[in-house]
Amino acid sequence: MAETGAEAGAGGGGLEIKPMDQFVVQPLFSDGPVGMFTVTNATLWMALAVACTALLLVMGTRGRAVVPSRAQSVAELAYGFVYKMVEDVSGREGLKYFPYIMTLFMFILMANSLALLPMSFATTSHIAVTALLAAFVFFGVTILGFVKHGAGFLGLFWVSSAPLALRPILAIIELISYFVRPVSHSIRLAGNIMAGHAVFKVFAGFAGALGLFAFVPILAITAIYALEVLVAFIQAYVFTILTCVYLKDALHPSH
């Protein structure tokens, strides 16, 4: 419905593009308000992300072959990619939390990729979604830090390598940056996905209005699409590697 809205607006003579309508959360089976348990388009595309994850990582590895099939190779590649990232960035103790990080990576990657299908809904373009993901990481890492090191976790803010006079100032800066982490963590992902999809819609609106010269925005959309495929992966990667970095801080708070 969001798509038809944009197209109808563009097709109606004036250049009335509604690039944000595609992000509207709507009930799938009724016209009523969006309650907590209403099945919405967000529900559908999250479920598809879960299904695709299961398809790749569970169905793809069904053969358990020593010489892997194509799907199994991709699943192993994803596994090895995240496993190595956790090991390299967080250290060997971080591997205990590998399933959580893999969960985040697979959900974001699948949601980002599925959002690139026409008429789809970009779940990761919503602050509500990314903020929850980032909050998980933030609270998880903070609680883990205090559980592992007690008050010693506060050493993260006390830069012992700096001159003593500077340390309180640095501590304030570190503290602020620590609390900004989840904000930047979530807005980076939502912003990237939202911006990319809004640009698609704007160019699609141009294509509708330009008539014969529509090929120019269509070419532009093709190019941006390639970029967005890259962004879909890179944002999942960035979110995951930042999670690993924060995890490392919780495991080894001393500078």
Added chain:
Amino acid sequence: MATETTESVLGEGDAAASGMPQLDFATYPNQIFWLLIALVAIYFLLSRVALPRIGAVLAERQGTITNDVAAAEELKLKAAEAERAYDKALADARAEAARIADENKAALQEDLDKAMEKADAEIAAQQEESESRIAEIRDQAAANVEQVARETAGAIVAAMGGNPEEADMDAAVSSKLGGRA
């Protein structure tokens, strides 16, 4: 028309009216609820099924590769050993062949030497015999010369009107030929 329907959907929150469905807080509980379910579902899928399985497959592959490398190493050692044995057999065979050739050569040389010795002996015996025959023939020839000389001298003396005495003639011829005979 379509614009109106979207606006009626958007009209639920103040933020949505400003054009950012992301800021429509009315949809937050819904999204958070379904996201939690999705994450829990993925987490259980991964931690219960997918990750142990992939980890096991990777470990198994690593093991297989290690085993195969070890087996290859072993086979390589065996091949090197076989080559050494082959080289040794070849060298032995060469030495044996050389030894047999030397033996044959020595035997042949011995036979040859024997044959040569025998031939030399035969040649020497024949030569001796020939020499004795030659000496005999020469003696005979010398005797014949004396006889011929005596008869010739007798004939000459008779022709000159003398009466040659046998004994004188012999003495004269012997004295003339004495230097030679």
